[in-house]
Amino acid sequence: MTGAAPPIARLQGFGWRPLGRKQQVIADLDLTVAPGERVLLAGGSGAGKSTVLRAFAGALGTTVAGDLSGRVEVDGPAGLLLQNPADSLVAATIGREVAFGPENLSLPREQIWSRVHECLDAVGLRYPTARSTAALSGGELQRLALAGVLAVRPGLLLLDEPTSMLDDETATTVREAIVRAAESTGAAMLVVEHRIGPWLPHVDRVVVLERGAVIADTTSDAFVRTEHERMLRAGVWMPGAVAPAPLDVPAELVAADSPGADLDADSITVDLELRTLRGTVRTRALEHTSARLAAGAITALTGPSGAGKSTLLAALAGLQPLSAGTITGAQPPFSRRRSRQLAAASGWAPQNPEHGFLARTVRDEISLTAGKLGRRVDVDALLELIGLSDLGGANPYQLSGGEQRRVALVAALAHRPAAMFLDEPTVGQDRQTWAAVAGWCAAAAAAGATVAVATHDTDLIALADTEIAVARRQAAA
């Protein structure tokens, strides 16, 4: 060996075929991360970025079923931060959540608690350790997850879209907490994120993946200078690049038979019920909120994470019971309709795509609702629109996160409803998909549909005709 330090993590001839797929999604990949190095892993949706993180986390072939080939080496513990921090919660209070790692390391009790306080401080969470994890907002929950990871003193931080679900301001606090933690602990960092701009100043190196292969491996400065054009074509959100023009989606794919209705939410109040083992907990999500959705226009529901955008959207879609207030416009009201009658007039795309899948192939998934309603759907044209022509026969559950979002979105809208309700439709999407989603909204609105999007995506908000800002409310019922 020459004087260089041995790598903290290395892939050699790495290949991965998930259970149920015929082909490897990654073949013969080599990648090395040096101690303390900060690497951004970029690339379009389905390029294999999450797979690389899962490989380093030691999850492939153990927790995640499939065939692994080649070698995966990691020196010491690797901490993994997921897109949705709720997926990694193990405890009911923030103290016990952070203590989980030190407990696994068999530390004595005093050391466990000193690490808990140290790590909560490091991420800026200044609550008593007995605070319930259920009482944290999305950004706080992600910082808690980071504290939980830091508590095992990892030499490598694996970050899988840690800020994509958050609004800009909250994302900034989370990102700062991560960067500060990496700096103070000297841990190496491997981050995957679609909006790469804010990360670039904080990384030493950018590795670009395409279809499971490294197509660029360079410093962040050189990356911005030399790869700009190629990255835009690959769908990567380059810093400073303006949003792509919305795709010109043919009206026959999206236009409803009849125009949509103006929907009016008049001073609505919504209480959410959370069933726990120890009884039902009630929180007030919206209080005396009013909103108007005009037909033939795009309305953006905006506001910080946790403000109640999704709840307002679901209420307007007739999917969320109200505690008080009324929603008028549709006859009969959406909330009182039977399932099929509701679907005939409306389409709702959930934030979490995988809870929506009902069919075994992407193709069946997309034509399902239209089939129930007796409407014809041009599945091939839709697949092409969202760049999934090759995956029509695949099982929706086996797609990558970004691909699943695209399928869920099209499945919710393929039957050409006159009212569209989209919950964060552009999170984790590359530029091509963004253009397709934006184009779909614009074409549907132009054809008279009522289009509502709950979003924190500033580019999408700019495209909307009206913005309704939902303020976060503090009090709980």
Next chain:
Amino acid sequence: MKRLLPQANPLVLFVLGLLPVFGSLLVRTTPHALIVLASYAVLAGVFVPWTKGVLWRLGFVAFAAVSVLWSTWLLGGNQADNAGIAALRVLVLATPGALLTAWVDPTQLGDQLAQRVRLPGRFVAATTAALTRFTSLGQVWDQLDRTRRARGTGPGRNPLARIPWAASMTFALLVAALRGGTQLSMAMDARGFAAATRRTWAEPAPWRRLDTIAAVIGAAVTVALPLTLALS
């Protein structure tokens, strides 16, 4: 007095939920069953805070008892005596669990099972994490229901259509739980769980005088009373 139960040692509550298994075997006559149930009622009246959850659970127990009554009467030669005692034994068996489990805190129960009962640490930690996430299943159910309704595949007017709908929902919930489990297990392993052959615990598992008293009263009603009645 009703403040005591939520503070009680979850291990005691957990064991008291299981002990009536023996008691119900010892109860053989209707008067004995009624005596035991009456003593449950007295203790419940003094100690159990009445919440919606408790009433729901009692409703399930009552439903189980009625269905046992009915099937025993139907299949057991229409003998009201046998059917009655069978149903009462179900009540003797299940009522304490229905009354007490709502107050078991999964985290504290985990601490007790690992440090006092000395169950394997990995097993306890995994079980506690799973119980803590129980609430998320309710949320997933709501999401699944919403998506189905929005996509025109909700249950229609026909009550029979609810059966395939419930089957499909349950399957989807299982799939979601498995996938959630995969994410959780990745995150747990990345926090040292994969290599943790032994663990320590951030909180102690205390045993107080209150716990001894609760254990004695509970054991008296669920085991000693049926035993005394059976021997008398």
